[in-house]
Amino acid sequence: MIITDTHTHLYSEAFDEDRNEMINRAIELGVSRFFIPAIDSAFTESMFQLEKDFPDYVFLMMGLHPTHVKDNYIEELKHVEDNLANRHFYAVGEIGIDLYWDKSTLEIQKEAFKYQIQLAKKHKLPIVIHCREAFNEIFEVLESEKGDDLFGIFHCFTGTLEQAHQAISYNMKLGVGGVATFKNGKIDQFLNEIPLEHIVLETDSPYLSPVPYRGKRNESGYIVKVLEKLSDIYNVSLDEIAQVTTENSKDIFKI
Template sequence: MIDTHCHIYAEQFEDDLAEVLDRAAQAGVDHIFMPAINFDSLPKMEQIAHLEITFHKMAGIHPTDINEGTRTTEEELYGYCSQDDIVGVGETGLDYYWSDEYKSDQEQSLRIHCKVAKQLGKPIVLHNRDSTDELLNIIEDEQDGNLRGVWHSFTGLEEEGERAIDIGLALGIGGIFTFKNAGVDEAVAKLPLQHMILETDAPYLAPDPKRGKRNEPSFVKYTAQKLAEVQGFSFEKTVQITTSNALELFGISS
């Protein structure tokens, strides 16, 4: 399995990182993709290692960090993302949940990330909270045939998922999808598995039956089980398809 979105470098894992990674490997996780919160995330990623798991780094500025005053330029972001060991641009996106005061700043940052992703041919990783229409409008506007990426932690309606796929995005399926009464499973059941990848967003948003606990990469198996159930595939087939999707999206050889 692949965890395509995991903040394994976060302070929540400082005390038991080795044990967390051992559990991930035992669960069958062999790739972990690490999105950045800001550029300070990158040195922390360098400290992560495990014999049985391959780690992949991304570079970018999270939209809530924009609210806190973090900014970047196209040139600076390009400098980070053009490094050979950076496989994706982000996470970036929009988040209007906490405040709508910084909408224009977040949108400007998102467009910078889109431009760099297109220049480098690397996928963009998109955070979305209370901003679906605005986010998809910007991606549609920036799409020139060279932009690809993922709507991380997909929580949309069926028609929103279809629109995202149509404009070149994969859907990142994570913990919220497994929550009872969230309704995300109903949309996911009607959308094509060929455009989905698995993620945890650890240490956040642990899936059922671990909801409320610190999330970790091994918990991706619970999301895979639920996804197999709603899609009508076997667990093995679901893992095979989502793994292939993830490797193709990020340009990683199997």
């Protein structure tokens, strides 16, 4: 059984004490594909080191996270652009809009999001979207960029059934992680109305640990709890969930 974690911050300092052990625990559980989203230039070298240490397992993205769109965002976007030009990445991400922490940067967040979508199109890459309290703003940008060359993953999807269908209409898979196991997560109430072909698995580790680890540091190995939850929701075997969601990730990342 091959399990794919489509979104995990393995370079996070939360793992500094036991990174290799944590990754190996996940590998032993069947997680053999780790897709690593970027945040900003400060993490690039750590990402490259991860790839060097686990070349058969780690696949990198490049992008500027919306909460890191600050006064120096032009410089940061140049870093993204230069890296995309110089070597291969598997996606442009994580990118998007986050209005939970700071609404004052909305306009430059939209500018950075749109610019990075266009970089993804240029390099024929998927995008990986971060959305927090910004569905309308995200959909506005996606509507302006829609087309066959726009595709990717709506990371940590927490919207309604209607918003799920809207995201899928823009050629997005829905990234499902620990939130699906929460009592108040809500998405578990309608996921069975979304065909499994539109779903990929993720942890967003070290964040958003699934039950029974909620409130503790998340690990890629805990994706097994998400797998079990989706097996219950869709009433199919763990193997089928792993197989279909891994195939879905291959459709997106082309590997």
